[in-house]
Structures are given as structure tokens and as C-alpha cells.
Amino acid sequence: ESVAEACGLDLNTRxxxxxxxxxxxKKPVDLRAQYNRPQKAVVSQxxxxxxxxxxxxxxxxxxxxDYYLNLLDxxxxxxxxxxxxxxVYVWNxxxxxxxxxxxxxxxxxxxxxxxSQDGTFLSVGLGNGLVEIYDVESQKKLRTMAGHQSRVGxxxxxRHILSSGSRSxxxxxxxxxxxxxxxxxxxxxxxxxCGLAWRSDGLQLASGGNDNLVQIWDARSSIPKFTxxxxxxxxxxxxxxxxxxxxxxxxxGTMDKKIHFWNAATGSRVNTVDAGSQVTSLTWxxxxxxxxxxxxxxxxxxxxxxxxxxxVTKQVDIPAHDSRVLYSALSPDGRILSTAASDExxxxxxxxxxxxxxxxxIFSKAGTTNMTIR
Amino acid sequence: xxxVPIRSNLSLRGSSRLISEFFEYAVNSILFQxxxxxxxxxxxxxxxxxxxxxxxxxxxxxxIRKIISQLHRWTCGGKIQKVALVITNKDSGEDLERxxxxxxxxxxxxxxxxxxxxxxxxxxxKEVQALIRQITATVTFLPQLEGRCTFNVLVYADxxxxxxxxxxxxxxxxxxxxxxxxxxxxxxxxxxxxCQVAYRFDP
Amino acid sequence: xxxxxxxxxxxxxxxxxxxxxxxxRRQGHSAAAISKTFSKDHEQKVSNQLxxxxxxxxxxxxxxxxEEDPLQVWIDYIQWTLNSYPQGxxxxxxxxxxxxxxxxxxxxxxxxxxxxxxLRIWMQYAKYVEDPAELFSFLSLHEIGTNFSLYYEEFxxxxxxxxxxxxxxxxxxxxxxxKAKPFARFQQRYDQFLHRKVIYAPDTITMRQxxxxxxxxxxxxxxxxxxxxxxxxV
Numbered sequence: 001e002s003v004a005e006a007c008g009l010d011l012n013t014r015x016x017x018x019x020x021x022x023x024x025x026k027k028p029v030d031l032r033a034q035y036n037r038p039q040k041a042v043v044s045q046x047x048x049x050x051x052x053x054x055x056x057x058x059x060x061x062x063x064x065x066d067y068y069l070n071l072l073d074x075x076x077x078x079x080x081x082x083x084x085x086x087x088v089y090v091w092n093x094x095x096x097x098x099x100x101x102x103x104x105x106x107x108x109x110x111x112x113x114x115x116s117q118d119g120t121f122l123s124v125g126l127g128n129g130l131v132e133i134y135d136v137e138s139q140k141k142l143r144t145m146a147g148h149q150s151r152v153g154x155x156x157x158x159r160h161i162l163s164s165g166s167r168s169x170x171x172x173x174x175x176x177x178x179x180x181x182x183x184x185x186x187x188x189x190x191x192x193x194c195g196l197a198w199r200s201d202g203l204q205l206a207s208g209g210n211d212n213l214v215q216i217w218d219a220r221s222s223i224p225k226f227t228x229x230x231x232x233x234x235x236x237x238x239x240x241x242x243x244x245x246x247x248x249x250x251x252x253g254t255m256d257k258k259i260h261f262w263n264a265a266t267g268s269r270v271n272t273v274d275a276g277s278q279v280t281s282l283t284w285x286x287x288x289x290x291x292x293x294x295x296x297x298x299x300x301x302x303x304x305x306x307x308x309x310x311x312v313t314k315q316v317d318i319p320a321h322d323s324r325v326l327y328s329a330l331s332p333d334g335r336i337l338s339t340a341a342s343d344e345x346x347x348x349x350x351x352x353x354x355x356x357x358x359x360x361x362i363f364s365k366a367g368t369t370n371m372t373i374r
Numbered sequence: 375x376x377x378v379p380i381r382s383n384l385s386l387r388g389s390s391r392l393i394s395e396f397f398e399y400a401v402n403s404i405l406f407q408x409x410x411x412x413x414x415x416x417x418x419x420x421x422x423x424x425x426x427x428x429x430x431x432x433x434x435x436x437x438i439r440k441i442i443s444q445l446h447r448w449t450c451g452g453k454i455q456k457v458a459l460v461i462t463n464k465d466s467g468e469d470l471e472r473x474x475x476x477x478x479x480x481x482x483x484x485x486x487x488x489x490x491x492x493x494x495x496x497x498x499x500k501e502v503q504a505l506i507r508q509i510t511a512t513v514t515f516l517p518q519l520e521g522r523c524t525f526n527v528l529v530y531a532d533x534x535x536x537x538x539x540x541x542x543x544x545x546x547x548x549x550x551x552x553x554x555x556x557x558x559x560x561x562x563x564x565x566x567x568x569c570q571v572a573y574r575f576d577p
Numbered sequence: 578x579x580x581x582x583x584x585x586x587x588x589x590x591x592x593x594x595x596x597x598x599x600x601x602r603r604q605g606h607s608a609a610a611i612s613k614t615f616s617k618d619h620e621q622k623v624s625n626q627l628x629x630x631x632x633x634x635x636x637x638x639x640x641x642x643x644e645e646d647p648l649q650v651w652i653d654y655i656q657w658t659l660n661s662y663p664q665g666x667x668x669x670x671x672x673x674x675x676x677x678x679x680x681x682x683x684x685x686x687x688x689x690x691x692x693x694x695x696l697r698i699w700m701q702y703a704k705y706v707e708d709p710a711e712l713f714s715f716l717s718l719h720e721i722g723t724n725f726s727l728y729y730e731e732f733x734x735x736x737x738x739x740x741x742x743x744x745x746x747x748x749x750x751x752x753x754x755x756k757a758k759p760f761a762r763f764q765q766r767y768d769q770f771l772h773r774k775v776i777y778a779p780d781t782i783t784m785r786q787x788x789x790x791x792x793x794x795x796x797x798x799x800x801x802x803x804x805x806x807x808x809x810x811v
Contacts, residue, residue: 012533013455017544018441022524023433027412028773065667067597127618151618167594190504192594210594212507229424232510234597253597255513278597297600297665323667342667465765511593517605521765554586555608570586575607577656 050304050316054347055336058091059372060084065326065342067236067253067280067296068167068194068210069153070112072327072340075119079136080329080338082346083110088124090136093331101134102141114155116162119332121176123162125152131164133176145174145181154194158202158219165193171207188215188224195238199245204264206248208235214250216264226267232256237293239282240264241307251279254297259305261312273312277301280326285352286334290315292351294339296324302339304351321345387450389564393477394446396502396560396567397457401438401527402428403506404459404473407513410525422502441527444538448531449565452479456530460547464522471516471573472549478566494563501560505569508557515555516573549574587612600665610660627661648689651679655698666705676702684719696722700731709735713748723755726763733770742778745770 062084063071071083080091081101086109088102102124104110112125121142124132129148134141150167157163161183162174169191173184188207195208204225205217212231215224233253241247247270248262259279261271277295284291291312293303302320306313321341328339335352399421406416406427411434416427429435448454454477461471528544531537552572559568587608592599595615599606634654641647655675662670680695680702689695699716703709713732722728729752736745749767757763 013530014533014535014537015544015546016529016531016537016541018444018527018529019540019542020437020440022410022526023431023437024524025411025522026431027414027776028522028769029409029412061668065598065664065669068595190500210596212510229420232425236597254599254601255510255596296597324664342664342669344668465762508589508593511589511596514596514599514601515592515606515608515611518603520603521769553608555592556586556588558589573605575605577604577607577659 048315049353050318051350051353052316052318054320054349056348058346059344060340060346061344061372063327063340063342063344063346064109065324066153067234067278067324067326068111068192070114070125070155070194070327071110072329072338072346073113073115073122074329074331074338075115075122075136076117076332077119077136078332079115079119080346081113081115081122082327082340083113083124085109088113088122088134090122099139101136101139102132111151111153112155112164114157114162116157117159123155123157123164125155125164127151129166131155131162131174133162143176143181145176147172147174147182153192154196156196156198156205158198158205161202163196163198163205165189165196165207165209167192169193169209169211171196171205184222186215186217186222186224188217188227189213192234194234194236195250197238197240199240199264200242201245206238206240206250206264208238208250210234212252212256214238214260214262216248216262216267226262226264228260228262228267228269230260230269230272231258233278237279237282239284239291241284241291242286243284243289249282249284249291251275251282251293254278259291259293259312261307271307271312273305273314275303278324280324281328283328283330283337287354288352290351292328292337294320294325294328296326300324300341302337302349318349320347320349385564386452389562390446390449392498392562393449393565393567394442397445397475398438398442399426399428400473400475400506400509400569401442401459402426403509405429405434405525407510408461408471408516408519408523410461410519410523422499422506424503424506426506440540444541445529448529448535449477451535453532453535454529455532456528458528458530458547460526460528461519461523462526463519464524466521469547469549470519470523471571472547472552473569473571476568476570478568480561480564480566498560498562501558505558505560509569512555512557512571516571517575548572585609591615595663599663602659602665606663607660611663614661614663630657630661648679648683648692648695651682652694652698655679655701673702673705676705684721690719690721691724693722693725693727696725696727700727703731703735724758726752726757726759726766728752729755729757729763730766737770737773740778742774746774 060082064085073081078093080093082089086104087100088110089098090101091098104126108127110124111127114123120136122134122136129150129152131145131152132141133143148166152164152166154165155162160175160177162176163171165171169189171186171193172182174181175183189209189211191210193207193209197206203219207215212233214228214235216226218225231252233256235250235252237251239249246263246265248264249259251259257275257277259273259275260269263270275293277299278297279293280296281294282291289307291305291307295301300321300323302318302325304315306315320339322343323341325339325341328337330337335350337349337351338346340346405411411429415429415431417430418425419428457475459473460469462469549572553575554570554572557569559566591612592608634657637650641650644650658670658672658675666672676698680699683689683695703712706712717723729748733745733748749770752763
């Protein structure tokens with residue numbers, strides 16, 4: 001009796017076990033899946049050359065190591081915004097100058113940054129749920145928009161509409177021109193929204209969340225047009241194809257590692273690849289039929305995939321950082337990808353080296369010495 | 375456990391079916407995720423509005439079916455209190471991980487409607503989705519199971535339950551010095567299910 | 578939940594919210610510890626608490642050699658790091674450098690050469706080095722952990738996961754010569770290896786497919802692959 005009581009057992013209860021043994025597994029655990037760190041850059045048989053070392057490295061001390069945040073963006077005016085804890089710095093890629101644009105008060109931190117499409121404004125999402133907008137030229141905060149109950153880690157612009165995703169799962173649309181800025185609310189996600197992207201024509205919005213869902217919304221609707229449940233981990237990487245407007249790519253987190261490609265008109269899945277690591281961002285090349293993925297656990301790599309009628313094929317794996325590559329942004333000319341990781345480095349990779357008249361000015365200030373963003 | 379009023383039998387039956395079905399999917403999910411059987415033994419099906427993995431191995435399928443159909447009988451009779459899935463290292467015989475589902479019969483005198491309404495169904499589906507998502511998320515902290523592992527299903531049933539011959543009395547097989555994690559619950563109009571996992575953490 | 582009344586329960590909610598920030602580890606994580614870590618948001622993390630705890634560990638390390646078991650001081654520090662930084666090695670967590678310092682610290686200490694805890698530190702460190710094979714050779718050269726099944730399992734596992742079944746087999750053979758302990762476990766791991774080999778790499782099977790005790794290789798001697806590849810340090 002005392003044993004039963006010690007186990008908290010009701011004397012009116014019997015514990016029964018199904019006696020037959022479970023069937024034997026016909027196959028043993030495949031150990032090959034266990035150590036899969038790429039040792040060197042792996043390049044497929046292709047004519048295209050890939051730069052497997054960064055063109056430039058900047059120090060980014062104190063960058064927060066959090067998958068759910070979006071702390072790096074590159075503007076149409078060739079300025080790179082990066083958030084380090086409570087500060088936002090802007091690095092002018094033409095001149096190489098760095099300036100501090102924003103600093104939060106001590107009770108919070110920067111959770112998301114995103115340039116407006118023309119590059120004149122920077123939106124900043126905070127840990128306390130506020131969204132701020134800065135004018136880059138005057139370096140002044142223009143407005144602060146309240147509404148979210150929890151941190152805002154992801155932002156997306158469609159002209160004067162700024163959409164913000166929060167830890168609560170809510171997405172708000174703000175019309176930044178008017179006082180009553182909140183013009184829409186999307187309540188489709190059950191958990192933190194960490195991926196958000198407007199299609200370039202502004203007709204559709206794609207979102208991804210910690211509830212493992214991808215949702216596609218028509219512009220003026222507050223009911224998702226499609227809800228895709230294929231990912232089995234959070235979805236942060238969400239990217240619309242610049243040369244095929246209905247094509248959307250999404251990448252899943254640690255337990256998923258898949259990149260899915262969707263036809264956003266029909267909601268059908270048109271392709272899937274297993275990326276082998278947590279997917280942290282996806283970037284389509286504007287000029288080439290390629291998409292670049294960045295990764296966290298376990299490989300911390302950068303991969304380039306060709307996307308064509310024959311399918312999606314990996315072109316190269318580049319061991320990019322010593323720790324997770326959490327944030328990435330493409331230069332306005334589409335040729336340089338910047339990546340930031342918790343190894344506190346901001347690196348610049350030439351992802352398209354075809355000839356061009358105007359090259360992105362990350363070499364304007366010559367020299368190979370590292371510099372620190374402060 | 376008080377006898378269940380006859381007028382809610384219909385409701386109990388419908389709810390029991392939901393619960394049994396949930397157990398079947400939950401067991402399949404755990405076996406897949408914990409690598410008790412190789413991933414190629416599973417296929418994706420759509421259930422609860424999400425993608426679920428179920429075994430295609432006939433032997434495993436039959437084994438689970440046998441367990442679930444008995445669980446279903448007990449659930450219909452209101453006889454079941456807990457279901458546990460215990461994962462054991464075959465070589466050492468050591469119990470490594472234990473998933474427990476508590477089954478609570480909600481003592482509503484008269485359910486408003488004998489069957490779940492469409493609204494209930496939506497809510498239940500959302501709750502089950504959330505629970506399955508949490509089961510998936512446990513992989514982030516559970517230790518990788520090494521060596522050959524197998525599983526057993528235990529049931530805490532009322533003493534007066536009818537017991538088929540392939541079910542035998544067992545000790546609870548609790549994991550010693552375990553880390554315990556509580557997951558979400560879901561409820562139908564008649565039952566509330568909550569879930570927890572206990573595992574050995576040896577740093 | 579009275580069956581488990583005496584054990585503390587951690588709610589999964591906080592862990593689930595941060596699930597993508599948890600590095601998958603073979604040994605898993607303490608749910609209680611990481612839940613506590615993630616219950617603080619970033620603004621609190623910047624605060625002094627972690628910094629102070631770290632300083633306190635560093636101070637203990639300074640005087641660790643006065644302790645009867647200095648390794649345990651390191652182990653506590655490493656475990657604190659793992660619990661406080663579920664993301665694993667970052668500039669902030671300094672996990673890699675801590676593992677490196679600890680593993681280097683006792684290379685020459687005879688008392689830890691065959692201490693499983695010390696080997697486990699090396700195995701955690703192995704995850705981060707560019708060429709784990711080199712590290713295993715280094716351990717072999719210094720006779721660190723080479724009595725344990727774990728050493729051979731991990732070394733062979735590294736080869737196996739790279740598809741090098743022949744090399745993995747060679748490692749197991751060395752383990753047999755050493756009578757790696759616990760031997761029953763070693764034997765099981767070897768059997769499981771053979772089973773995988775049959776299934777995943779049948780073409781590598783040359784002679785033995787059964788679980789027989791392999792023939793002793795009398796000509797075998799502890800080679801020094803470390804010198805072969807011309808590097809003097811791990």
C-alpha cells in the first residue's frame with residue numbers, strides 16, 4: 001500500500017502494460033546524419049565560379065544571437081543598417097562612414113530593422129512592441145507607433161504601408177502618413193511572426209511564424225488566402241522571386257531544414273529541397289536564376305542554389321561564419337550579400353561576379369583592415 | 375470514478391473516438407521523432423489541418439492498432455485515467471523517456487449537445503495542433519536516443535476494468551531523477567487530455 | 578499529476594517560444610535550466626548577473642588547483658555556460674574557448690587521463706574542431722580516454738558519418754585491443770556498427786559479417802598518425 005501511495009496511486013487503479021514486445025526496427029539508426037559539418041567549401045560541377053571568401057569583414061560587437069530577430073538590412077541608397085543591442089548603426093557602403101542612427105532606452109532593445117523601399121526611412125521594431133521610423137538624411141526619429149503588446153522582430157514595407165510582425169503572432173499594417181496609423185490587423189499566427197515580405201507589386205504579403213506556418217495574404221484581406229503547414233519548425237526565411245512574381249520561397253528552422261517553393265496564385269508547392277541546416281534567410285538573385293540560403297544549426301553555412309525548369313540544384317556550400325548566420329541582406333545592385341552572425345562579424349560576399357558598369361561601392365575606401373561598427 | 379450518466383453516452387462515444395484517434399497519431403509522431411523506427415518507415419498524412427507522420431510498416435501499424443483499439447474500449451467505458459509510452463534501451467533494459475497523457479473525464483452533468491459542434495471541432499483542432507507542435511518542439515531538448523531502443527504502452531485503468539489477456543499488471547516505470555516537462559492540453563466536450571514528458575538528463 | 582509530485586515540472590511554453598535558439602545536442606538540454614535562461618529577455622541578459630556569475634567562475638578557476646578535484650570546477654563552469662547559452666558557441670558564450678582551455682589544462686595530468694569526465698569535455702570540444710580525426714589521434718598519443726568505449730565510439734562515429742567504414746572498423750579494432758570499457762557496451766556498439774554497415778554500406782563488407790570477436794592483429798602497434806600529418810598541435 002505504501003508503495004502505491006508513494007507513487008501517488010489510487011488503490012482503485014491498475015497499471016496495465018501491453019505485453020507483446022514492439023516490433024523490432026528493421027533498420028538501425030543511420031549515424032551518417034550525426035556529424036555533418038562541411039569541412040571545406042563544396043562546389044558542384046558547374047562553370048560558374050563562386051567566391052568562397054568574403055570580400056570584406058566588419059566587426060559587429062554585441063550582435064544579439066536570436067533567430068527570431070531581423071537586425072540587418074541594405075537600402076536602395078546603398079546604406080547598411082545593423083542593430084547591435086540597443087543601437088542602430090548605418091554604414092554607408094559608398095563612403096565607408098558609420099553613424100549611429102538610433103538608440104533605445106535601457107529597458108528595451110532593437111528587435112528588427114527594415115528600410116523603406118526608396119531607402120529614405122528606416123523602420124525599427126523594439127523589444128517592448130513599439131515601432132519607430134527614422135529619417136536617414138536628418139538622422140531624426142519621425143514617429144513612434146504603438147499597438148503591439150510584445151516585441152516586433154520583423155517589418156516589411158509596401159510604399160507607405162509598413163507591416164510589422166510581433167511575438168504575439170499579430171501582424172499590423174501601419175499607414176505611416178496618417179496619425180491613426182493602424183489600418184489593418186492580421187491574426188493568423190498562433191506564435192511569434194519572424195518572417196514577413198511583401199511581393200514587389202504589393203498585391204500579396206507572405207508571413208512565417210514560430211507556429212511553423214506560412215501564410216499568404218491578399219493585400220486588403222485579413223483572412224489568409226493560403227495557410228501552409230508543411231514546415232515542421234519555425235519559418236523565418238520568406239522571399240518572393242523577383243523574376244517570377246507568383247513564386248515564393250520559404251525556409252524552415254532546426255527541426256525542418258527544408259526550403260519549399262510555392263505558387264502563390266494557386267497555393268501549390270512547386271518544389272522542395274532539404275538544406276541540411278536550420279534555414280535563417282533566403283535571397284533571390286535579381287539577375288541570375290539563383291537563390292541563396294543562409295543557415296544556422298548545425299553547419300552555419302551559406303548555399304547557392306540554381307533554380308530552373310529542371311529543378312533546384314545546389315551550386316555551392318560556403319562555410320561562412322564560426323557561428324549561426326542569422327541575418328542577411330542583398331546590395332541594391334544584387335551582387336553582394338551581407339551576412340551577420342553571433343561570431344560578431346558582418347561579412348560581404350560577392351554572389352554575382354558577372355561584369356557590371358556600376359559595382360557596389362564596398363571598396364570605395366580601399367584597404368583590407370577590419371573596422372568595427374560602433 | 376463516478377459512473378457516467380447514460381444520457382451522455384453518445385457524447386462519450388464521440389469524444390472517445392477523438393481521443394483514441396489522437397493517441398494513435400501521437401504515438402506515431404513520438405515513434406518517428408524519437409527515431410524508434412527509421413524515417414523511411416513513415417509517410418506524411420494530413421490530419422488536424424497539419425502534416426502528420428504515420429508508420430507504413432505493417433507490423434508496427436498492427437501493433438499500434440491493437441493497443442489503440444483496446445484503449446478505445448476502455449475510454450468508451452470511462453475506465454481510463456492515464457496512458458504512458460515508455461522508451462527503453464534494449465541493451466541495458468533502462469527506461470530512458472516516458473510520455474504520459476492524463477485523461478480527465480469532465481464531469482459535466484448534461485453536455486449541451488451530444489456531439490461536438492463545428493465550433494468545437496475548430497477549437498479542438500487548434501488545440502491538438504498546438505500540442506502536436508509542442509511534441510515536435512521537445513526534440514530541441516531531449517537527448518538523442520543511442521543504441522537500440524524500443525517502447526511499451528502502459529495504461530492506468532480502473533480496477534474493475536475488463537482486461538484482455540495480452541495486457542498485464544505493470545509498475546509505473548517512472549524515470550528516476552528525471553527532468554519533467556509539461557506540455558499543453560486539449561479538451562473535447564467530455565475529456566481533457568494533458569501531456570508531459572520525463573527524461574533522463576545526464577550532462 | 579500526483580505520480581510525479583516530487584519532481585519539478587517545467588512548462589514547455591517558454592522553451593517552445595525560443596525553440597530555434599536551442600542548439601541540438603546529443604546529450605540534450607536541461608529543460609529546467611534553459612527555461613530559466615529564456616525567461617529573461619535580451620534587455621535583462623545585458624544586465625550584470627551573467628557577467629558576475631562568469632567572474633565568479635573565473636575566480637574559482639584561478640584557485641582550482643588547490644582543490645582535490647580541479648576538473649570539477651571546470652565542469653561546473655562549462656555546465657553553467659551550456660545552461661546560460663543554449664545557442665552554444667557564440668562570441669558571448671565563449672563556449673569553444675572554455676572547452677579548449679579546459680581540455681588543454683589537463684593534458685599532462687596523469688589523474689585525469691582515464692577520467693571519463695575529462696574525455697567527455699574533449700568530445701564536446703571535438704564538435705567544434707576542423708579536423709576531429711586529428712584530435713582523436715592527439716588523444717591517442719597522450720593516452721587520454723583511450724581506455725573508454727566512448728573514445729572508440731566517437732572516433733569511429735566520426736569516420737562512419739563521413740562514409741569511411743573501413744577507417745571506422747580500424748578504430749573499433751583498436752578498441753578491442755584495448756578492451757575498451759565498459760566492454761559490454763563497447764561490444765554492443767560494435768555490433769550495431771556492423772549492422773549499419775551491412776545496411777548502409779554493403780559494398781564495404783569484405784570478410785566478416787557476424788558478431789564474432791574479431792581476430793587479434795598482433796602486428797598492430799599504437800601508431801602516431803598525429804606526426805604523419807605533420808601537425809604538432811590540435
